[in-house]
Amino acid sequence: xxxxxxxxxxxxxxxxxxxxxxxxxxxxxxxxxxxxxxxxxxxxxxxxxxxxxxxxxxxxxxxxxxxxxxxxxxxxxxxxxxxxxxxxxxxxxxxxxxxxxxxxxxxxxxxxxxxxxxxxxxxx
Amino acid sequence: xxxxxxxxxxxxxxxxxxxxxxxxxxxxxxxxxxxxxxxxxxxxxxxxxxxxxxxxxxxxxxxxxxxxxxxxxxxxxxxxxxxxxxxxxxxxxxxxxxxxxxxxxxxxxxxxxxxxxxxxxxxxxxxxxxxxxxxxxxxxxxxxxxxxxxxxxxxxxxxxxxxxxxxxxxxxxxxxxxxxxxxxxxxxxxxxxxxxxxxxxxxxxxxxxxxxxxxxxxxxxxxxxxxxxxxxxxxxxxxxxxxxxxxxxxxxxxxxxxxxxxxxxxxxxxxxxxxxxxxxxxxxxxxxxxxxxxxxxxxxxxxxxxxxxxxxxxxxxxxxxxxxxxxxxxxxxxxxxxxxxxxxxxxxxxxxxxxxxxxxxxxxxxxxxxxxxxxxxxxxxxxxxxxxxxxxxxxxxxxxxxxxxx
Numbered sequence: 001x002x003x004x005x006x007x008x009x010x011x012x013x014x015x016x017x018x019x020x021x022x023x024x025x026x027x028x029x030x031x032x033x034x035x036x037x038x039x040x041x042x043x044x045x046x047x048x049x050x051x052x053x054x055x056x057x058x059x060x061x062x063x064x065x066x067x068x069x070x071x072x073x074x075x076x077x078x079x080x081x082x083x084x085x086x087x088x089x090x091x092x093x094x095x096x097x098x099x100x101x102x103x104x105x106x107x108x109x110x111x112x113x114x115x116x117x118x119x120x121x122x123x124x
Numbered sequence: 125x126x127x128x129x130x131x132x133x134x135x136x137x138x139x140x141x142x143x144x145x146x147x148x149x150x151x152x153x154x155x156x157x158x159x160x161x162x163x164x165x166x167x168x169x170x171x172x173x174x175x176x177x178x179x180x181x182x183x184x185x186x187x188x189x190x191x192x193x194x195x196x197x198x199x200x201x202x203x204x205x206x207x208x209x210x211x212x213x214x215x216x217x218x219x220x221x222x223x224x225x226x227x228x229x230x231x232x233x234x235x236x237x238x239x240x241x242x243x244x245x246x247x248x249x250x251x252x253x254x255x256x257x258x259x260x261x262x263x264x265x266x267x268x269x270x271x272x273x274x275x276x277x278x279x280x281x282x283x284x285x286x287x288x289x290x291x292x293x294x295x296x297x298x299x300x301x302x303x304x305x306x307x308x309x310x311x312x313x314x315x316x317x318x319x320x321x322x323x324x325x326x327x328x329x330x331x332x333x334x335x336x337x338x339x340x341x342x343x344x345x346x347x348x349x350x351x352x353x354x355x356x357x358x359x360x361x362x363x364x365x366x367x368x369x370x371x372x373x374x375x376x377x378x379x380x381x382x383x384x385x386x387x388x389x390x391x392x393x394x395x396x397x398x399x400x401x402x403x404x405x406x407x408x409x410x411x412x413x414x415x416x417x418x419x420x421x422x423x424x425x426x427x428x429x430x431x432x433x434x435x436x437x438x439x440x441x442x443x444x445x446x447x448x449x450x451x452x453x454x455x456x457x458x459x460x461x462x463x464x465x466x467x468x469x470x471x472x473x474x475x476x477x478x479x480x481x482x483x484x485x486x487x488x489x490x491x492x493x494x495x496x497x498x499x500x501x502x503x504x505x506x507x508x509x510x511x512x513x514x515x516x517x518x519x520x521x522x523x524x525x526x527x528x529x530x
Contacts, residue, residue: 008473008527017530039468040485040498063498065466066528110468 007101008066016066021076024061030124034062034117036109041068045076045117054083060114067099067107072114074098079118088122090115126417126425128510134158134413135508145479145513150295150323150457150486150504152345155406159348162409163402173398175374189401192408193391196355199411200340201331206363208356208391209404213322214245216341216356219394220318221253222369224287229366232258235284237315239264239272239301240494241294244487246320250289264290266494270297270448274305285315292324292335296488296502298430298457299448300328307337316362322346326414327455327506328423332357344403349410353403356394363390372396414507422507426456429505433458433514437503440521442529446495456505459486462521464529467499473524479517 025031025046035042043062050056058076063069078098079087095115096103103111132138134156137146146154172182174189190204197204210216224230236250240263254261264277272290281288288310292303303319310317319340321330326347332340339362344353358366368375368387375396377386387393414422431451437443442463448454462470467483474481482502485492492500503517 008469013528013530016528037489038484040492041466042498063466065468067469069466107472 007103007107009101011100012066012070015070015073019069019073021059021073021080022061022069023059025057025059028057030121032117032121032124034113034120036064036068036113039065039068039110041065041110041113043068043072043114043117045072045114045121047079047121049084052083054081055079055087056081064113065107065110067103067110068113071095071099071111075114075118084122087118090118126421126507128425128429128508131417131508132510136160138508141478143478145477145509145516147503147505147509147513147517148480148482149346149506149509150502151482152351153348153506154508155350156348156413158413159350159406159409163350163406166402166405174401175392185401188405188408189399192404192411195408195411199415200325200355200357201333202357203360205389205391206332206357206360208358208363208394209399209407210341210354210356211352211400211403212343212345212354213320213341214343216354217246217318217320218249219369220339220341220356220358221249223366223394224316225253225257226367226369227365230257230259230286233260233284234286235260235262235282236287236289237262237264237277237280237285238289239291240266241272241297241299241301241491242289242291242488243295243320243322244489245322246289246291246318247490250287259286260284263490266491270294270299270446271453272299272301272306274302277306277309281309281313281315283313285310285313287316287318289318289320291320291322292330292340293321293327293455293457294448294488294491295323295457296459296486296491296500297447298323298454298459298504300324300453300455303335303337307335310338311336323457324455326410326419326422327426329419332359338362344407344410347407347410348413349407350403353400353407355407358390360390363394368393368396370396374398417507425507426505427451427454429509429511429514430454430456430458432511433503433505433517436514436518437521440518440525442525443521446497446500457502458504459500459502461497461500462525462529465524466528467501469528470501470521470524473527474517474520477516477520477523479513479520481517 028046041064048057471483
């Protein structure tokens with residue numbers, strides 16, 4: 001197969017098997033669930049803000065496919081230290097760029113599950 | 125015994141994809157050339173509406189349509205006045221409940237019995253009906269070995285029971301349910317029985333007289349027929365009695381602007397609107413095709429291959445089966461999880477090796493939830509599958525494990 005089509009890259013698999021930001025949080029400021037019923041993926045994001053309104057801590061928990069889990073893990077790492085407004089400006093395209101794979105329509109929902117939950121959490 | 129590698133030659137999909145290991149027939153089956161030809165012939169040679177025109181083409185279309193009804197009736201051991209064409213299993217179930225509801229069959233406080241192992245196409249119409257009419261829904265639970273708890277079913281059934289609705293075969297666990305026993309239970313308590321035969325028909329023998337059910341339905345597309353066509357069987361005396369599920373052209377004897385219009389006889393009174401004529405012809409051709417091969421032969425083939433697949437999959441470490449493990453009681457559906465992996469990733473990796481399986485909740489969320497898994501991988505076996513299909517599946521699973529679980 002064409003390597004450009006490969007979605008199970010080492011980077012994705014590493015994040016899936018050994019996530020860096022997968023844990024529940026006790027003293028969160030925002031908690032948002034994301035569900036993809038057709039896949040059976042579900043996750044919860046936790047955000048904690050410092051007094052300046054920057055994201056002091058971000059984590060997620062839940063279960064899902066390699067793409068949705070890796071995406072959540074990377075996204076939580078990415079928003080760490082960002083100001084709320086800055087995190088709000090993250091686009092779908094940014095997420096796909098961050099994953100470094102070409103996400104076809106079949107897996108777009110997986111890739112954007114955490115992003116959707118993040119945007120809901122930030123809109124509140 | 126059936127030779128699946130020969131059978132494959134009847135199906136043009138394998139000329140296009142010679143290596144395809146198609147293990148998703150529970151979702152939809154492949155179509156043999158003879159059935160495609162039968163439908164093409166209608167479109168190319170005698171396309172006309174049925175029950176309407178007085179010219180030769182229309183008469184021929186009508187004849188072909190009614191011939192298909194006869195084929196379906198033979199296939200089920202019914203008579204053709206008991207066969208209603210629908211657009212599929214889902215439409216049949218919704219329409220059937222509409223028929224009963226329009227006939228004033230339910231009153232508040234009545235009960236419907238179904239099972240925890242149902243497909244949404246049966247569960248949701250019941251849920252909505254119960255809500256509209258103030259009915260209670262009781263569910264027959266499952267035992268630890270993926271069978272229905274019949275003793276519990278007997279306790280649930282009583283004088284308030286108006287319907288017992290169940291799948292003959294589970295689309296997740298492959299379990300062949302005791303449809304006859306549940307139909308009899310319904311009769312004993314004065315309720316009507318509804319069998320969803322979508323996964324059973326053409327996998328195991330389905331004879332409506334033998335089962336003793338009042339209603340039975342299925343889709344054509346899971347039995348080598350086209351999509352958009354299905355059958356609702358109803359016992360003749362019941363069909364005579366009940367109101368149509370919906371209304372429109374072609375189902376009437378007389379229409380008046382005030383008062384009550386008169387319906388045509390059953391089954392035509394249930395078929396409002398122009399039917400899926402080519403689809404019905406295709407379904408009739410599928411009944412012929414499958415009967416020619418012999419349902420008993422297909423059943424034996426599926427059983428042999430299911431047994432092989434169960435043995436092969438149980439041998440892979442990390443595989444956990446969520447299905448009937450006795451091939452004698454399984455109509456060719458094997459669902460499983462693979463430790464450390466998500467079903468969607470496994471299905472995607474398998475698809476690279478031309479192996480088609482399903483991953484998800486299989487439209488049976490209440491059942492999947494009891495398994496405490498987010499989703500399952502499902503393999504389903506039909507007449508054209510071979511041992512080679514199972515062998516490549518097993519290697520594919522090993523590969524997926526390697527990639528995902530490391």
